[in-house]
Amino acid sequence: MTVKQRPRRAFLQAALGLASLTSSGLITRAFAQPAAGTRIVLLGTRAGPGVDLKRAQTATAILVDGVPYLVDCGYGTVRNLVASNIDGLKIQKIVFTHLHNDHTSDVPALFTLQWTGGRTTPIDLYGPYGTASMVRAAVEYCRADDEIRTVDEGRPVRVEALYKGHDVAVSAKPIEVFKDARVTVTAVENAHYPEQSRAKMPHRSMGVRFDTPTRSVAISGDTNYSKNLVELIKGVDVFVCEVMDQPFRDRWLEQLKQDPHAADSASVNRHIAETHSTPEDVGRMAAEAKVKLVVLNHQISTASSPVSTFIDGVRKLYSGEVIVGEDLMII
Secondary structure (H helix, E strand, O other), X not given: OOOOOOOHHHHHHHHHOOOOOOOOOOOOOOOOOOOOOEEEEEEEOEXXXXXXXXXXXXXXXXXXXXXXXXXXXXXXXXXXXXXXXXXXXXXOEEEOOOOOHHHOOOHHHHHHHHHHOOOOOOEEEEEOOOHHHHHHHHHHHOHHHHHHHHHHHOOOOOHHHOEEEEEOOOOOOOEEEEEOOOOEEEEEEOOOOOHHHHOOOOOOOEEEEEEOOOOXXXXXXXXXXXXXXXXXXXXXXXXXXXXXXXXXXXXXXXXXXXXXXXXXXXXXXXXXXXXXXXXXXXHHHHHHHOOOEEEEEEEEOOOOOOHHHHHHHHHOOOOOEEEXXXXXXEO
8 A cells, every 4th residue: 555645735734634644544633642552753754964945854753652752853853843743841762863964953952942941851862872972062052051041040950951862882683772661662783884984983873663562663764775674673563764766876876986986985975875775675674574564764866756666666575555754744
């Protein structure tokens, strides 16, 4: 079963009312958060470090019995938390798949606006190496505002008391990130950074899995085909996976062929062409792991490519349900 892609304005207008995009009713009404069960809210589905007016950068909220958990925090996340009627002050855990800026750009905004918005309980932020350092830097960004408002407004809580970063020692084997009364979160290193890059830096990229009493949800992070990720997502109910259409990859591969130094140098061309998943890669992982539903996120495509390019590519190897994600979609 495929999902028809509609113009963005029509999608948002429908989201204000009742917009069921699948016959199975997997996608429900936006702005109406259920109190029980597990729901996924796509806050941002745009890939890459650029900014446009149609989509926010990558971020996903997972609501478990009404309590939100945030995965990634790209530019536009804070605005779309409000647009989706999610109370950001209820977020107590954030997970980063990796630290590229299209997954982290809204972190300083989230920190300072939640602080001025009345947050008094701390948030724990988890991610691969560098996460704790990033959190400290974002807190430092807030310092001047903190000092001014503490003196001038009598703020009772300091920003530094609210945000705690934790580096996850992610590896080829699934590792528990955290566990609470509602969810167990595990992670594994994926294939977003090639071996030659990993050998020169401690930074890593990871996929994550949320297991709740009612549903299991996995988020790929940015990645090429990954055996590690297949192991993590086995039997998962919902697999939210990044995707880059084949024509887009082919364009960058062709540019690599024309570069005489491509074989021995790092480049944006190489990174884009070699470290993301084509629709067939997504379908292969989904089929091998026997997941129940695929949601395509962090979408990279040429301007002329129809949505069917994504779906048709996934279906070459995967026979289950496929949904092409949109900002503010609830699944």
